[in-house]
Amino acid sequence: MSESETGTDSEFGVVASDDTIDKTAAALESHGIRALVAGSGPEARDLVTQLLPAGAEVFNNTSRTLETTGLAEDIERSGRYQPLRLRLYQMDREMQQREMRLLAASPDYVIGSVHAVTEGGSLLIASASGSQLGPLVSGAGHVILVIGGQKIVPDTETGIRRIHQYAFPLEDARARQVYGVPSAVNNILIINQVVAPDRFTAILVKERLGF
DSSP states (O other): OOOOHTTHHHHSOHHHHHHHHHHHHHHHHHOOOOOEESHHHHHHHHHHHHOOOOOOOOEEOOOOHHHHHHHHHHHHSSSEEEEHHHHHTOTTTTSHHHHEEEHHSOSSSEOOOSSEEEESSSSEEEEESSSSHHIIIIIEEHHHHHHHGGGGESSSHHHHHIIIIIHHHHHHHHHHTSSSSSSOEEEEEEEEEOOOOOOOEEESSOOOOOO
């Protein structure tokens, strides 16, 4: 069954109005999250480039948003940064398991996205393994999230429904195609307030990006 047949595409796949995006940005700011607004994916890509210092240690979470904007390629292949994901791929999972866990848990920068952001300024991220959630909460020195404008929802309850009804089916199909295994909503992180100054930046994009 397609998204349009279930009705979820019209509810969860439509980019929010400029007024709603501005309102959401203001709410994020009030919750300790620096909020920037970009008109397009390329503009968001430029903003991330401005935020990341040359030579920074960066872990890019698995994200359709990062793939489609070219940010994953920038981080892993441009030579401007120290890409932790590639470094982890090159390590021995049996002999270096503890070192790998420590590297992934506390990078200088984490770049990713969310599955929903509420108009009141809360961020919702779902995960099958939960491995990327700890760095978002406290492990990473800095967090940058690039968020498509279709991910804005009225409240947390709607955000959880968006995860289950819209984002999960799309991610599950992707995981089965790419990895040959299903995905799952085993963990949902809700960030309501960030207390560390200047640690979190959310870039709201006025176009549809990711799931």
